[in-house]
Amino acid sequence: MLKTRVITALVIAALLIPAIFFLDAQNWALLTAAITGIAAWEFARLASFSKAAQIGFGVMVGMLAAGAALLLDAAQLKVFGTVALYLSVAFWLAVVPFWLRARWEVRAVWKMLLVGLVVLLPTWFALIAVRGHGPVWLFGALLLVALADIAAYFFGRAFGKRKLAPNISPGKTWEGAYGAMFSVTLLALVAMWSSEGFSIDRTVFLLVAMPLLTLVSIAGDLFESMLKRQAGMKDSSQLLPGHGGVLDRIDSHTAALPLIALLLAALG
Structure with a gap:
């Protein structure tokens, strides 16, 4: 299993990293639209849609994203995307904590369809918006979210005692979450100080934003x-040998990337 996971991860990296750095903006938008469509199909499976509705939802979301990339000009796409980003952040900050606490089980197709749109379309736009600041920003954002997950795992294994959400993910602990917040904040501060020098305003901004970002990424996973x-x-599926599905790999990113996009916009 470990060998399969490593091989799959290397293949994904070999395909994704060149795409991040070398594809033009429109082809990047279309590639991520296709990936978003696959994630939508997987989301529909988790939401217990019928077989036909699963395929239909995946195609619809992929076509919506691709259509936006092809038919909207830059200004229109920015307006559409910014609204989507704010909806996403509101959903993760104001709705998901209560959803997780109550463990609501929503089976109405139209409700889960709306949830899927709020989860996935802003993620697609965030992949475009963050890359618009430069490919290295998107690469760094993806690594930052991955670091949060890795740090939570190792801090949890080393120090974990208090369960974070025992009825949802028994392996996650508060100690792991604190370790992830510390690691992500430290990395962001070091990166900022190395590239821009010390700034009180930006240091305070990161000290507030990075722990919040880490908690949001954990919420996406949960x-x-x-x-x-x-x-x-x-x-979510078996498309990625040893890893499950696309949604299994981007669950934290669906929550974190829209917030990252808005934070970068705020930083200018």
């Missing part, structure tokens, strides 16, 4: 874990 438990599924 939200998908809850949906999988409710659906009785171990993975």
Whole structure:
């Protein structure tokens, strides 16, 4: 299993990293639209849509993203995307904490369809918006979210005692979450000081924003874990050998990337 996971991860990196750095803006938008469509199909599986509705939702979301990339000019796309980003951040900050606490089980197709749109389309736009600041920014953002997940795992293994969400993801602990917040904040501060020098305003901004970003990324992971438990599924699909599905790999990113996009816009 470990060998399979490593090989799959290397293949993904070999395909994704050149795409981040070398594709033009429109082809990047279309590639990520296709990936978003696949994630939408997986989301529909977790939401227990019918087989036809699963495929239809995946195609619809992929076409919406691709259509926006092809038909909207830069100004229109920015307006559409900015609204989507704010909706996403509101959902993750104001709705998901209560959803996780109550472990709501929503089976109405139209409600989960709306949730899927709020989860996935802003993520697609965030992939475009963050890359608009430069490919290195998107690469760094993806690494930052990955670091949060890795740090939470190792701090949890080393120091974890208090369960974060035992009925959703028994392995996660508050100590792991604190370790992730510390690691992400430290990395962001070091990166900022190395590139821009010391700034009181930006240091304070990162000291507030990075722990929040880490908690949001954990919420994304927990939200998908809850949906999988409710659906009785171990993975969102089996498309990525050893890793499950696309949604399994981007669950934290669906929550974190829209917030990152807005934070970068705020920083100018």
